[in-house]
Amino acid sequence: MNSQPKTAIEALALCNSNLYPTIHSLLSILCTMPVSVATAERSFSTLRRLKTWMRSKMNEDRLTGLALMNIHCDIELDIEDIITRFGRKKCRKMTFVL
Known part of the structure; x- marks a missing residue:
């Protein structure tokens, strides 16, 4: 059974x-x-800290990324996989011809 x-x-x-x-x-x-209220509270306090520290230099995407990295800092990352994924991305640099 x-x-x-x-x-x-x-x-x-x-x-x-x-x-x-x-x-x-x-x-x-x-x-x-969230499993507990503490998880949500920690997320909001992290977001508030990030906004205070980098208020003038940050757009919404960067704020979201930094908040997620801080909230989920206990997750193990495979650095080699990250480097491989970054290497496969297209070049974002634009070439201008005058």
Whole structure:
């Protein structure tokens, strides 16, 4: 007999979206909610600190990126993968001919 899912993510993986569309939607929303209020509070305080420190030099994309990096600083990154992905990107430098 199959064991019951222990987390919302496991339940979402097991839920058939064709048979139970409403339950699938509810589980999707549940998976995006913070586990505790402290997580959301930490996110807002990080965002406030970043805005204060770099108010004049930052656009919305940079602010979002820095906030996500600070909030999720405990995630391990594969530096080689990041370098490879960056190397595959197109050159963004524009050449102007006069």
